[in-house]
Amino acid sequence: MKPSLSTKQLQLLDTAESLFSQKGFDGTSVRDIAEAAGINTAMISYYFGSKEKLMEEIFERKSxxxxxxxxxxxxxxxxxxxxxxxxxxxxxxxxxxxxxxxxxxxxxxxxxxxxxxxxxxxxxxxxxxxxxxxxxxxxxxxxxxxxxxxxxxxxxxxxxxxxxxxxxxxxxxxxxxxxxxxxxxxxxxxxxxxxxxxxxxxxxxxxxxxx
Amino acid sequence: MKPSLSTKQLQLLDTAESLFSQKGFDGTSVRDIAEAAGINTAMISYYFGSKEKLMEEIFERKSxxxxxxxxxxxxxxxxxxxxxxxxxxxxxxxxxxxxxxxxxxxxxxxxxxxxxxxxxxxxxxxxxxxxxxxxxxxxxxxxxxxxxxxxxxxxxxxxxxxxxxxxxxxxxxxxxxxxxxxxxxxxxxxxxxxxxxxxxxxxxxxxxxxx
Amino acid sequence: MKPSLSTKQLQLLDTAESLFSQKGFDGTSVRDIAEAAGINTAMISYYFGSKEKLMEEIFERKSxxxxxxxxxxxxxxxxxxxxxxxxxxxxxxxxxxxxxxxxxxxxxxxxxxxxxxxxxxxxxxxxxxxxxxxxxxxxxxxxxxxxxxxxxxxxxxxxxxxxxxxxxxxxxxxxxxxxxxxxxxxxxxxxxxxxxxxxxxxxxxxxxxxx
Amino acid sequence: MKPSLSTKQLQLLDTAESLFSQKGFDGTSVRDIAEAAGINTAMISYYFGSKEKLMEEIFERKSxxxxxxxxxxxxxxxxxxxxxxxxxxxxxxxxxxxxxxxxxxxxxxxxxxxxxxxxxxxxxxxxxxxxxxxxxxxxxxxxxxxxxxxxxxxxxxxxxxxxxxxxxxxxxxxxxxxxxxxxxxxxxxxxxxxxxxxxxxxxxxxxxxxx
DNA sequence: GATGAATGAGGGTTCATTCAT
DNA sequence: GATGAATGAACCCTCATTCAT
Missing domain, CATH: 1.10.357.10 (Tetracycline Repressor, domain 2)
Incomplete structure (x- = not known):
């Protein structure tokens, strides 16, 4: 069972989803996402492990x-x-x-x-x-x-x-x-x-x- | 009138097209393309000016x-x-x-x-x-x-x-x-x-x- | 108000100043500077944004x-x-x-x-x-x-x-x-x-x- | 005894001198010079051996x-x-x-x-x-x-x-x-x-x- | 739990030069 | 004698990630 995500994490997922849809996965840097979400860059690795895992999380939740x-x-x-x-x-x-x-x-x-x-x-x-x-x-x-x-x-x-x-x-x-x-x-x-x-x-x- | 492209340039376009279709534009590096085409990395800028121009050339030729x-x-x-x-x-x-x-x-x-x-x-x-x-x-x-x-x-x-x-x-x-x-x-x-x-x-x- | 610089940043400015004075701006690479200062190359962009901004910082501080x-x-x-x-x-x-x-x-x-x-x-x-x-x-x-x-x-x-x-x-x-x-x-x-x-x-x- | 220079070579020296004075030696590329002089890039190495030798030639003639x-x-x-x-x-x-x-x-x-x-x-x-x-x-x-x-x-x-x-x-x-x-x-x-x-x-x- | 500093790898591009013609 | 193609090295910068705190 996966731990449920905090409000901040959910908001981060939305921000990332939006950017990925505009610029693609490779065209979006973790800095872009972090900046747009108003959080520290390191948080993405911290919360999701990696940029790839973040994408997977988006897919799991939205599929x-x-x-x-x-x-x-x-x-x-x-x-x-x-x-x-x-x-x-x-x-x-x-x-x-x-x-x-x-x-x-x-x-x-x-x-x-x-x-x-x-x-x-x-x-x-x-x-x-x-x-x-x-x-x-x-x-x-x-x-x-x-x-x-x-x-x-x-x-x-x-x-x-x-x-x-x-x-x-x-x-x-x-x-x-x-x-x-x-x-x-x-x-x-x-x-x-x-x-x-x-x-x-x-x-x-x-x-x-x-x- | 655009100058027509050499055989090597055309082959490079094909190689690039193939890689772009597999890994996307941002996911493909000029080094990837050059390696796959067996040419020097610098040739991409030399031939087309930039990676972006290379993509444009693909679009112009294939549209x-x-x-x-x-x-x-x-x-x-x-x-x-x-x-x-x-x-x-x-x-x-x-x-x-x-x-x-x-x-x-x-x-x-x-x-x-x-x-x-x-x-x-x-x-x-x-x-x-x-x-x-x-x-x-x-x-x-x-x-x-x-x-x-x-x-x-x-x-x-x-x-x-x-x-x-x-x-x-x-x-x-x-x-x-x-x-x-x-x-x-x-x-x-x-x-x-x-x-x-x-x-x-x-x-x-x-x-x-x-x- | 500019943020004040750390000791490392100040030392980096000195190193860069010294190299620029010997080899000129264009003759000095960021690798030269980073090596001489014993830091990672990426730090120059990280600290000052770019090589140019680094030079500007030197000018602002020494004018x-x-x-x-x-x-x-x-x-x-x-x-x-x-x-x-x-x-x-x-x-x-x-x-x-x-x-x-x-x-x-x-x-x-x-x-x-x-x-x-x-x-x-x-x-x-x-x-x-x-x-x-x-x-x-x-x-x-x-x-x-x-x-x-x-x-x-x-x-x-x-x-x-x-x-x-x-x-x-x-x-x-x-x-x-x-x-x-x-x-x-x-x-x-x-x-x-x-x-x-x-x-x-x-x-x-x-x-x-x-x- | 040095061979005397051709008209093209002399004109090239002038072009180079002008660019060096505006952008410095390291800031001026051989492409810049060749373009400004309307000649092929390879000519600079061909005529003077190298970019450095070109500069020396300028110094020798103008000192x-x-x-x-x-x-x-x-x-x-x-x-x-x-x-x-x-x-x-x-x-x-x-x-x-x-x-x-x-x-x-x-x-x-x-x-x-x-x-x-x-x-x-x-x-x-x-x-x-x-x-x-x-x-x-x-x-x-x-x-x-x-x-x-x-x-x-x-x-x-x-x-x-x-x-x-x-x-x-x-x-x-x-x-x-x-x-x-x-x-x-x-x-x-x-x-x-x-x-x-x-x-x-x-x-x-x-x-x-x-x- | 959360952060800013720091890293090594790799990005696209330009460099001076050389090669084949 | 002169050229355009081609090269490998180096350029500055940004990347995703990790570390110390």
Whole structure:
């Protein structure tokens, strides 16, 4: 069991997360983080052991863990398989967009991938998430509601890829649709809604339409 | 007019591109690059002026330029608008997957974004590419073949997002579908084909189906 | 308010001053300084920010500040103007020869002059010092003791120029007068005395004689 | 016998002299010189063997050689000893101010002094010049026109020191006397004249006055 | 528990020079 | 005779971390 973190440590994690998302892991020095957090440079090694361990801590705390939610989803008899997929889509949209900063880091780190500990974490996460979607889609197929021959990872790629690419180009999206005047929360609400409709349309088409 | 680069310089660019895609810009030292390329460390400054300029050179040479191709596409009377969209989809798939290394760099850099020169390049590219897709979709709408109320940037997000996320998770995709035995080129051919079918299905559904 | 410097920092300043005076600013590397001072190379940036800032610190600490002394001199009713000039001459001789090392640096830097911060410091110093001599000479002129038409900057040039050139050629002077046997302090005492007599003679002649 | 230098080499020497006088020897790179002279960087090593040898060449060509002139001066029966000293003063003023650029280099290098070859050159020069002044003053003393107990090196220090310090502070002198409007040659003429009168007054006072 | 001083390694870049042509 | 490419060393500085307090 890990010891729980103090307020200062949590605040330090937030500061680091913010800087990592702007300048990358290698582009952010422990001095940058310490200065931005208003603490002594030595504290980062002191609190977390090293800069790498700090990053790992961020990943451990922020990694999406949809296990429980999906388990509930699978058991929920009030929803048909397509509705369950819809629910899953919304869970991902919410999970990614409400962790914008962290997800930007994740997008880089899964490419650059230098820290073995993080590689392991990411691999586990991908596998887990994939299994849940598998279960959900197979359920729909068994019930004859979804088509056969679904390329399941490709479904995931479209779901996560679309949300991620939207996240990275949020500013462009805002400008394109002339929503510069909207408050941040309002804009985020709109984006989530549109992503939801957009991806659900796609999922419905792929899962149920004749091709 | 820029002077054309020597064979050695071009080889250096490839080496650097490869390292940047694996370890990121900040995670790659000029000594790393020079060693991998078998040249003297000083040559990087000598050839390109600086590590940053080297990166810019990579971007300038590898940035997708689909301008001409799309122009031809728009004029081509033998294709209907949906076929034109299909063709565009294939152009993007081909453009990204045939530049895998560079595209991995791009995915990180558009998030981290420290180099103003590269920011400018990326912004131009995004705007250009967006305009072409706009033109294509509006053409289909005028002809009454595409639905109204298409969220065009969201279409792009799904296209590029899906391809990018597939690119980043190629290994996972290969393992999932038990294609470890395939040769690289064979596997790439399969992936491109599946991406093509997958995204065209999506585009057809969004552009033409009733929701 | 600047933080006061530690013993180590002060010792480092002395070491650097000595090396700069022997090999010049550009001819002295931070490694040279660190090695001579027996500290880690990184400490120079750590203590002073940069090699340039280190030089500025030397200048700030060693620049002649004769302001107060001259102010007292002007007010002192027990001395006539010529005696005041004599006193000023001794102040300069003492000020330069007791800072031999620093003054050698200054002689080079006011020619080479690359550091804007030091340029500013030197300009201020020159202007200040010039004003005081002005005041002193004008006082003598008003009292009818000094001739009119004194070329005041030329007086300064002779004062500082003679002392500086003596400083630079101290070894030659020692050899010429066969004073190799003298202890350093003894020799310095003799030089100061002779400079004092020599320049006072000159000043008396220029300020009071008919030409 | 040294081979004579080509036009390009001479022009290179001038360029180098100018840069050395502005930024010092160590502060000037061979690239700086080559660029300013519009030639290839490798040419400096090619022409002169090394950067150091280039500097030596500058010194050899520009070092004051007053030997012959002073010899003539000593023999000249039409001038009395004081007039001969006056003539010597003018020779130095002219010699220094007409080689402003080189003399600025010399002022630094005789302090920094890293190049043994230049040290030797400077030592020879100092000794030679000192001997000539010695001869001249002793002549005046034998004729009973000059006082005994003249500190001859101190005379030299005042002569060269005053001229040098004037040279280094030319801009200040120009501003002080509101001569900004003067053309360069005009201003130089004025300065030489004033230096001449000033130092001759000093020399006359020291050599002939009762103290 | 927390800090500022101090460290050795390594960062990107520039240096004077040499080499092949 | 002259050049542009190439080199290894050195440049100043910043890095993440550790140490003594």
């Amino acid at each position: 999406l863990n949809i296990k429980e939610k999906v388990a509930n989803l699978l058991k929920d008899d009030s929803l048909n398989p397509l509705e369950k997929m819809y629910s899953l889509v919304d869970m991902y949209i919410e999970g990614i967009l409400s962790r914008k900063t962290f997800h930007r880091i994740l997008l880089c780190e899964q490419i650059i991938n230098q820290n073995p500990s993080i590689i392991t974490m990411l691999d586990k996460m991908k596998t887990k998430n994939s299994e849940y979607i598998n279960d959900l889609i197979r359920l729909g197929q068994r019930k004859g509601l979804f088509k056969k021959n679904i390329d399941i990872p490709m479904m995931t790629n479209t779901l996560i890829g679309t949300v991620s690419h939207t996240l990275v180009n949020l500013d462009f999206y805002k400008t394109y649709h002339h929503m510069e005047g909207l408050k941040d929360e309002e804009f985020e609400r709109v984006v989530k809604k549109r992503l939801s409709v957009h991806i659900k349309n796609i999922y419905k088409a792929i899962l149920t339409h004749e091709s | 997708l330029n689909i301008k001409e191709k799309v122009a031809n596409l728009l004029k081509d009377d033998s294709l209907n608008p949906l076929e034109k969209m299909y063709s565009l989809v294939d152009m993007y798939i081909e453009g990204i997957l045939s530049r895998k290394t560079f595209h991995r760099i791009l995915l990180c850099e558009q998030i981290i974004n420290q180099n103003p020169s590269i920011i400018t390049m990326l912004d131009k590219m995004k705007t250009k590419n967006s305009e072409y897709i706009n033109d294509l979709i509006r053409l289909g709408q005028r002809k009454g073949l595409f639905k109204k109320n298409i969220d065009i940037p969201m279409m792009t997000n799904t296209l590029i997002g899906t391809v990018s996320h597939t690119l980043v998770n190629l290994d996972f995709y290969k393992t999932y579908h038990h294609m470890e035995g395939l040769k690289d080129e064979e596997f790439e051919r399969v992936v491109k084909k599946r991406l093509s079918v997958h995204i065209k299905n999506i585009y057809k559904a969004i552009l033409t189906h009733e929701s | 002649l500040n004769i302001k107060e002394k001259v102010a007292n001199l002007l007010k002192d009713d027990s001395l006539n103007p010529l005696e005041k000039m004599y006193s000023l001459v001794d102040m300069y001789i003492e000020g330069i020869l007791s800072r031999k090392t620093f003054h050698r640096i200054l002689l080079c830097e006011q020619i080479i002059n690359q550091n804007p911060s030091i340029i500013t410091m030197l300009d201020k110093m020159k202007t200040k010092n010039s004003e005081y001599i002005n005041d002193l000479i004008r006082l003598g002129q008003r009292k009818g003791l000094f001739k009119k038409n004194i070329d005041i900057p030329m007086m300064t040039n002779t004062l500082i120029g003679t002392v500086s050139h003596t400083l630079v050629n101290l070894d030659f002077y020692k050899t010429y007068h066969h004073m190799e046997g003298l202890k350093d302090e003894e020799f310095e005492r003799v030089v100061k005395k002779r400079l004092s007599v020599h320049i006072k003679n000159i000043y008396k002649a220029i300020l009071t004689h008919e030409s | 004051l050689n007053i030997k012959e002139k002073v010899a003539n001066l000593l023999k000249d029966d039409s001038l009395n000893p004081l007039e001969k000293m006056y003539s010597l003063v003018d020779m130095y003023i002219e010699g220094i101010l007409s080689r402003k650029t080189f003399h600025r280099i010399l002022l630094c290098e005789q302090i920094i002094n890293q190049n043994p070859s230049i040290i030797t050159m400077l030592d020879k020069m100092k000794t030679k010049n000192s001997e000539y002044i010695n001869d001249l003053i002793r002549l005046g003393q034998r004729k009973g026109l000059f006082k005994k107990n003249i500190d001859i090196p101190m005379m030299t220090n005042t002569l060269i020191g005053t001229v040098s310090h004037t040279l280094v502070n030319l801009d200040f002198y120009k501003t002080y006397h509101h001569m900004e409007g003067l053309k360069d040659e005009e201003f130089e003429r004025v300065v030489k004249k004033r230096l001449s009168v000033h130092i001759k007054n000093i020399y006359k006072a020291i050599l002939t006055h009762e103290s």
